[in-house]
Amino acid sequence: MDVGIVSYGAYIPRFRITPQDIGRVWGSDGDAMSKGLMIYSKSVPAPDEDVVTISVEAARSMMRRCDVSPKDIGALYVGSESHPYAVKPTGTIVAEAIGASPNLTVADLEFACKAGTAGIQMCMGLVGSGMIKYGVAIGADTSQGAPGDPLEFSASAGGGAYLIGSEKVIAKINGTYSYTTDTPDFWRREGEPYPSHGGRFTGEPAYFKHVTSCAKGTMDRMGTKPTDYTHAVFHQPNGKFPTRVAKMLGFSDEQIKLGLLTPYIGNTYSGAVPLGLASVLDHARPGDRIFAVAYGSGAGCDGFDITVTDEIASYRRDAGPTVAQMIERKKMIDYATYAKYRGKIRMKEGGQ
Amino acid sequence: MREVAVIGIGITKFGELWETGFREMGMQAGLAAVQDAKLTAEEIDALYVGNMSAGRFIEQEHVAALIADYSGMARDHIPATRVEAAGASGGLAIRQAYLAIASGQHDIVVVGGAEKMTDISDTISNEIQSSAADQQWECVFGATFPALHAMIARRHMFQYGTTREQIASVAVKNHKHGALNPNAQFQKEIEMGTVLKSGMVADPLGVFDCAPNSDGAAAVVLCSMDKARKYTDAPVKVLASAQASDSLALHSRADICTFEATRVAADRAFAQAKLERKDIQLAEVHDNFTISELLAVEDMGFFPKGQAGKATMDGQTTIGAKLAVNTSGGLKARGDPIGATGVAQIVELVQQLRGTAGRRQVDGAKYALAQNVGGTGATAVVHILGVA
Amino acid sequence: MTTARFWRDNQTRYNLMATRCGNCGKVTFPPRNVCPVCHRKSMGKMKRFQLNGEGEVYSFTVVHEAPSAFEMQKPYVLAMIRMDEGVMLTAQLIDVEAADVKIGMKVKATIRKIGEEGPGGIIHYGYKFTPF
Structure with missing residues (x-):
């Protein structure tokens, strides 16, 4: 049975802030940060947006683009490291809001930045085994960076939703391979408002080792090489890392261009590869082959080998906004507004 | 249906009445109306009180009995009823008294209306x-x-x-x-x-x-028209x-x-x-x-x-x-x-x-x-x- | 605790569920058990359905003095929206500059946080509208 993507949807909040604006407040060189991270602006969620609303927006767009009845969805997973509640699921709200309740299984995933792609793998298993007809996997985040921390220049918000099935598949998933170790380069303890990271430890032994190992492992198993792919999407905590890892693996700038969004919207964490892949699918043509590697700090990597099918020609992409449209639809805000929206200003408890 | 007249009126100043609480305001307006009608307490058949939200403004429900009590009528045990229809509470209280007299059930009814809005913040008051x-x-x-x-x-x-x-x-x-x-x-x-x-x-x-948000109380005495002349030369019908x-x-x-x-x-x-x-x-x-x-x-x-x-x-x-x-x-x-x-x-x-x-x-x-x-x-x- | 009070209406707030009278066809939102036109004749004939989420601005205001729960958003645009199905509802307009809002403007529903019971309380989600 061919298992693959039946539909997809994406969502990016409208507000943006520049590294220059952040740098100005903290006395760091915003221009240098922008250049070093290859980030020109990052998305900021409105005070009334969170992982639930982002997930629902993406999932509704996904459902509008296809004719699948929400009642045929047998599983729904929301992967995020910024679920609104510590205890109480996100996925149940999303399931209700797309009309998929109550006859399905739902779970929230928290697995660093690859919780969304982990959901895709879980759906592939359930669909492939015939246990369900369709599964939904969502990766979304409203990530936080401590004020003044280098992370604040990149941590942003957005998400992508994928309907996985075996009928009318617009992109067949030929195979997936995960590479998993315990490498603690990034963490947040329960109750802490902001994450911590290992600084330069997040580079070579973490991101680069895992992404290259997973990419090679995936291609070995599929018997492919970089030139076999039309497009490649890599996890993108900044603009530099995916550009460099692509070069290390032998992918060209042209291959990663469509899926590289971090320079414009920042690091959307669990939303990063789902959004990058959505951007590629927005433009993909029948026969295009897509390579994707998601990375989660301390979680490892998920690699995917995907082939776009003829179905995409009749697929209703127009029924939902494209990633490019949402990148274009933006309103710049200053740091004070950003601090207010992200809850970084200490308020009086209990109101008036 | 019997004809009904107004034989007495009373009102407090409206505004931010820092010195005056809810029950005092109600009493002041009520007594002024009763005095204006030259009534004695024993002649009053019933009390209606128009009030929107004492429960939220001053955390006090059951305000009709409260006003009757503080107006000195507790020992007369008159029926005291609160009427609520948000901003129309006062007008509706008057209508209830009017109906009670017109129907023949009561002869003389005092209607009070009161709200104490400034003991809490403007934001909560507005909510x-x-x-x-x-x-x-x-x-x-x-x-x-x-x-x-x-x-x-x-x-x-x-x-x-x-x-x-x-x-x-x-x-x-x-x-x-x-x-x-x-x-x-x-x-x-x-x-x-x-x-x-x-x-x-x-x-x-x-x-x-x-x-504005205001504190204040007002009261009127309603009476059946046939008895009104006993109390005033200038009843208003x-x-x-x-x-x-x-x-x-x-x-x-x-x-x-x-x-x-x-x-x-x-x-x-x-x-x-x-x-x-x-x-x-x-x-x-x-x-x-x-x-x-x-x-x-x-x-x-x-x-x-x-x-x-x-x-x-x-x-x-x-x-x-x-x-x-x-x-x-x-x-x-x-x-x-x-x-x-x-x-x-x-x-x-x-x-x-x-x-x-x-x-x-x-x-x-x-x-x-x-x-x-x-x-x-x-x-x-x-x-x-x-x-x- | 208002958890149950909100939960009861979640379907309507998430998915714009309305009712159509099986007798006269009148649409009501939020859902009702009795048609305000047909009264008893509509009993048991009120059919639930989902509004298509599109409509136009009938009137609007920009709220500057906000309730405490909306302090973070002020000033915000509040509108009465006439839905394609004919019913009207009240909701916030978002992702739009106040100066650009006009009576007659086409809008569509989206989902947002509409409130929360303090930082430790339940979060309420529901419809807000964005321009087309």
Whole structure:
């Protein structure tokens, strides 16, 4: 049975802030940060947006683009490291809001930045085994960076939703391979408002080792090489890392261009590869082959080998906004507004 | 049905009454009315109290028995009943007393109205007022009471070409009247520019388009007409008492520029009183917002729909014109202690019809009307009073 | 605790569920058990369905003095929206500059946080509208 993507949807909040604006407040060189991270602006969620609303927006767009009845969805997973509640699921709200309740299984995933792609793998298993007809996997985040921390220049918000099935598949998933170790380069303890990271430890032994190992492992198993792919999407905590890892693996700038969004919207964490892949699918043509590697700090990597099918020609992409449209639809805000929206200003408890 | 008269009135000053609590206000107004009617406590058959939300304003429910108690009537064990219909609580309390007397059940009934709104922050006070709208389907989505009226104002401007200045002229006129009322919260005239430049509350309405948060109480004594002459040489007759309701949420109406409840209640009242619109010399209407007064005088048929703004701006509702509207200063200048408002309207009409309204007296006042609204027009009460 | 009070209406707030009278066809939102036109004749004939989420601005305001729960958003645009199916509802307009809002403007529903019971309380989600 061919298992693959039946539909997809994406969502990016409208507000943006520049590294220059952040740098100005903290006395760091915003221009240098922008250049070093290859980030020109990052998305900021409105005070009334969170992982639930982002997930629902993406999932509704996904459902509008296809004719699948929400009642045929047998599983729904929301992967995020910024679920609104510590205890109480996100996925149940999303399931209700797309009309998929109550006859399905739902779970929230928290697995660093690859919780969304982990959901895709879980759906592939359930669909492939015939246990369900369709599964939904969502990766979304409203990530936080401590004020003044280098992370604040990149941590942003957005998400992508994928309907996985075996009928009318617009992109067949030929195979997936995960590479998993315990490498603690990034963490947040329960109750802490902001994450911590290992600084330069997040580079070579973490991101680069895992992404290259997973990419090679995936291609070995599929018997492919970089030139076999039309497009490649890599996890993108900044603009530099995916550009460099692509070069290390032998992918060209042209291959990663469509899926590289971090320079414009920042690091959307669990939303990063789902959004990058959505951007590629927005433009993909029948026969295009897509390579994707998601990375989660301390979680490892998920690699995917995907082939776009003829179905995409009749697929209703127009029924939902494209990633490019949402990148274009933006309103710049200053740091004070950003601090207010992200809850970084200490308020009086209990109101008036 | 028996005829009913007003034989006594009492009112406190309206405003921020820091020294006076809820029960003291109620007692002051009640005793003043009873004294005015030259009654003894034993002659009172029942008490009705108009109050919107003492439970939330001062965390005190069961206020009818409380007012009866503090007015010294606990040992008389009279029936004491609270009446609630948001902003129309006072007018509705009067109507309940009217019905009780007209039916023959009671002969003499005291009606009080009171609200203590300034013991809590303005923000919370405003939230409580907003609960007169549909909490679940309006307020939860960010609707406030001013916001709902602002949407009425915007639609009125869109449908009828009403101007911002015409709407503001209601506040200018009511402050002018309020300056003549020693019990008014604001006794200072204002200029058009003051209204237009006031801080925005809900666009297009600014601070001076909104009635204030007020403390205050008012009371009247109603009596069957056949007994009224025993207490006063100048009873004022209740010629009509009418009430109507409508959907709670503004968005459930076909047209938000008309309060159908006001229109229906006014039609019923004029039919009962057997009077024409032109017979009325003065009206106290529910100007909780400037736009509300325009709706009120249009919906009751004093001006064609869409014409009240121009008429108000031209002075056609100022004291001295054929129809004087809100001679007391209205909710805007006299103040709006919610439960007291509908009762205070009747107090003003009685003073005018007795010819004791001082500097704001409408010459030759013979017939007068009061319109009291709850929520965004979900309840409307209209009374017509006349010289007996 | 208002958890149950909100939960009861979640379907309507998430998915704009309305009712259509099986007798006269009148649409009501939020759902009702009795048609305001047909009264008793509509009993048992009120059919639930989902509004298509599109409509136009009937009137609007910009709220500057906000309830405490909306402090973070002020000033915000509040509108009465006439839905394609004819019913009207009240909701916030978002992702739009106040100066650009006009009566008659086409809008569509989206989902947002509409409130929360303090930082430790339940979060309420529901419809807000964005321009087309």
